[in-house]
Amino acid sequence: MIAKIIYGETCTGTLNYVLGKEGMQVLGYGNTFSQSISPKFFGSVLHFQGQRNATKNRYAHISLNLPHGEHLDDKTFYKISEEYMENMGFGHQPYVVVRHTDTKHEHVHIVTTTVKEDGKVLGIFNSHRRSMATRQHLEKKYGLTPAPTTRRKEQLRILRLPELQTGANATQGTRYYLQDVLNTINQRYKVRSFEELARLVRPYHIEIKTTTTESGRMGVMYGLDNQNGYRTSFINGSEVHRNLSGPKLQKVFDIHSKSKLLQMHRKRLLKQIETTYDLFKAIHPYELEEVLKDYQDIDIKLDTKENVIEGYTVYDKSTYVFRSRELSQKIRMQNRLDIFGNGNQPTRIDTESKQFKLEIQKLIKEAFNTSYLKSPKQTGLLSEHMMTKNFGDIGPILIASKKYIFLERYIPKSRQKEFRTALHAAFPIVRKRLYELETKKEKAALQGKFDLIGKVLKNKIFNVGTEQGSVRLLFQALGVKYHDNQLSFTNSNRHTVPVELGKLSFPKEMENYVSSGFVRQNHLMLETLSEKSSENTPKLTATAMFLPMIFPKLYKRMNPEHKKQYESLALSAYVKSAERMHAPFEKSAKDYIALFNAKGFYFTKGEDGFKIKSIYTGNESSYTLPKRTGLYLNSIPDLARVLQEQKPIIKNLLEEGRNDLKNLWAGHLMERGLYDKVAYMLTAENVRPNLYREVILHHMDNGLRPCLVQVSQRQSSIKRNRALRKGVYAIGNFLGGGSYIEKEMFNGFKDEFTDFTKFKKKDTGPSL
Structure with missing residues (x-):
């Protein structure tokens, strides 16, 4: 099911279209004193209520669309519409649900107002996220075909064209078709001119004409030619939608054209x-x-x-x-x-070209990197790994690469042998060059770690020193070791930096295993804390929240001032990630709070706005939410009660001892789809994930359940259990690497149907 919503300043044209379509059927009215009222009377009620506020988004036109071939009876479709409106916050507003039969796919139109009886406006923040979550909830509840959850690469699919007709209402179907296509095109591309827009919409049979007044004001008109003998008269852009008028579009085009990028x-x-x-x-x-x-x-x-x-x-x-x-x-x-x-x-x-020789070098380099990353025992550095490998060792990886397959496809068969010969000949030369480059990078990285350690000690971020060797905790957390007045990488003695510290005793308690991914994230965090300004600092990821879990002895020694700064940075990074993870389940601002509550986070409201705190950090540590998120939460009608209801949830988590970061980590891995690791934590370590019940059930159905069964039935050896435990707390680029970028889940509602000029930022139940 696909949900579409358009906000507007008037409702007359919308009602004329929705209620005037041939074969239309009114399925019912919401929040009216009777189901026997006439469409004309409802229109008057809706018009006068909407006029009680001067907002431009007074009215909402929503359509719920089933895929081709799917059928719902009138009663069920109306019930789904009711639940959709309730979850979207329109549950107490007057609305009409009308079924149309003018297209091959079944759909209903819903018309309502965002203005309440008292003249105040409903909070319509995050409409696209709420619609996506509501849609997915209804799809699952009623067994409907899910809308796509990955971004489409193909061009916009035309679901309908206005039927062949003439007369006064002929432009109404055209108008909404134009809105669909034009809004989608302007969302998908950064259009820079009307000429470019005309080219992009031409495949959808839309024609564009522009005009310029004497004062220089740009105007635009749209027409439709479906190549079946039916051509509409041209419609002014402002009549199609106010944001599709000439001046509004020209403003957007100018912004795109003047971008520094x-x-x-x-x-x-x-x-x-x-x-x-x-x-x-x-x-x-x-x-x-x-x-x-x-x-x-x-x-x-x-x-x-x-x-x-x-x-x-x-x-x-x-x-x-x-x-x-x-x-x-x-x-x-x-x-x-x-x-x-x-x-x-x-x-x-061209096998004689310079670029072809460069591609061969790239092939060998990528094969070395892949071989090192896939090595079951990553002992030593990449430079050391290279010198232990010959062509036969990396040959299978090289041949399986996409780049090799691409090159081989377009090399003439008569030159295939020469291609392989060239790879063999280039191997020792490339290996030597890469070895020298990697050696240089490794030396610079070690020096960088040495410099960072100096900054950390100078700023007294941790209470560590040479007495009792506690400074080794800092060394280990940065992936280096100290021996004989020299600093070197933990897994190699090849490079060293002289450090005159004398003989250091070894702490009795050290972390048994240090993940390279967490080492990188810890490095980024300490760089941020060491700088006086937070500008241009490396981007932290959600895993920054879990550093005290991996390096507990070190972070217990963190000085209070820096600890508060760390916890604020970690909260900020985690919240941004969690918001994206919550998108499929967030049907309302109440859900936003409930989803965080289940994880052990709670909200307070003060003069500076909303702050988020957690059961894993100190009471004084918090992160102030962006203003837009604050407005979103303020839209909750009974906000004071909702904030008060957080207390028993948080208290219950604390009483059950769920304030251990392992519980949050298990939920984080679950959201990432790493079900094998989660299954081990739930069975062997008896960890309970801090997640909302509905989210846990979703992951159980999505693949966690069979993983739990498999782990429970398997009699693992001690050696295998150690490997599994190591894997639970070992992250690479997937979660903790510097190049990792989290991507928001595809939102068909936002990407295909909402007004492209409206920039949007990014059932309750106890947690298990």
Whole structure:
């Protein structure tokens, strides 16, 4: 099921369309004194209530759409609509549910107002997230086909076209079709001109005309030609939607055109395309799309007219759209006949080119890195690992790589043997060069750790010193060791930095295992705490919250002032991650609070706004939520009661001893889908994840349940149990690496149907 919502300033046109459609059926009214009222009377009630406030978002037009072939009877569809409105916060507003039969997919329209009887406006913050969570809840409850949860790569699918008709109402269906397509295009791409917009909407049979008044004000009109003998009259942009008017769109186009990043994206694309040209001796024009996608991950579409290729358009990952001639005249196909002018010759790589030799070097380098990361025992540094491997060791990894498969596909069969020979010949040269580069990087990294240790000790972040050797706790948490007045990496003695500390005793209690991923995150955190300004500091991830769990002896020695700063930074990083994880379950601002409460976090409201605290940090530590999030929480009608209801939930967690970070970590791993690790924690370590009940049930159904059964039935050896435990607290780039970027779950509601100019930031029950 797909939910669509549009906010507007008027409701007359919307009601005329919804209630005037041929074959429409009113399924029912919400919050009216009778179900026997006429549509005209309801329209008057809705109009007058909406006019009690001057907000531009007075009215809401919602549609719930089933996929093709799915059927619901009227009673069930109305019940689903009622539950949707209740969860979206419209449960006490007047609304009408109308079923239409003008398309191949079944759908209902709901029209309501955001203005309450007292003239105040409902809080409509985070509408897209709430709609997504509500939709998924209803899909599961009523057995409906889920909407996609991953972003679509294909072009916008046209679900309907206005039927062939004439008369006064002919433009109504057109108007809403135009809204769907134009809003989606403007969300998906950073459009910079009306000319570009016209090209992007042309496949959807939409035509655009622009006008300019004497005062220079830009106007725009839209028309529809479905190529079946039906063409609408052109409709002013402001009549389609106020944000699709000429001046409003021109303002958006100007912002996109003046972006400082625009030139950077141009240069990057130009370099990538030129590199592709340098690699190939010939490219069949119709294979350019596939070549650029496989080699550079660039999406393009050939521009053809009467079967003649005029160029191509690049749909960049930055969401900008570029024509090839806009990037550079040098890359136009007409100007590169040396590559594209070879008739119907097959696409083939130039094995004598400089770029081909560079690709061979890249292949070998990637194979070394993969071999090191996949090594069951990562003993030693990467540079040491390289010198122990010969071509036969990395050959299978190299041949299985995507880049190798790509190169082999376009190398002529007669040159395949030469390709393999070139790889063998380049191997020792590349290995030596990489060894030298990696050695240089490793030395710099060790020196960086030494410098950071100096800053940490100077700023007295931890109460550690040479007495009783407690400074070793800091060394271990940064992945280094100290011996004979020298500092070196924990897993290697190859590089050293002289440190005159004399003989240090070894602490009786040290962490048994230190994850390299947590070492990196700890390094970033200590860099942040060591700097006087937090600007330009490395981005922390949610795993910063769990550093005291991995390095308990060290973080117990953290000085109070720095501990408060650390806890605030950790809370900030974790909250941002948790908000993205909660999106599929957050049907309202109450859910926002409940989901955090179940994890052991609670909210307070003061003069500075809302603050979030946790049962894992000191009472004085907190993170102030952004203003927009505060407005979202303020939209809860009975906010004081909801905040008061947090107390027994938090008290229960504390009484049960659930304030151990292991409980939060188990929930974090569960949200990441690492069910095998979670299953071990739940069975062998008797950990209970601090998560909302509905979230736990979701993961049980999603794959956790069979993992629990498998772990419970398996009689593991002591050696295997140690390995499993080590894996539970070992993270690499997936969770703790510096290059890790968390991605928000796909939101079909937001990406396909909401007004593109509205920037949005990013059942209750006890936890198990």
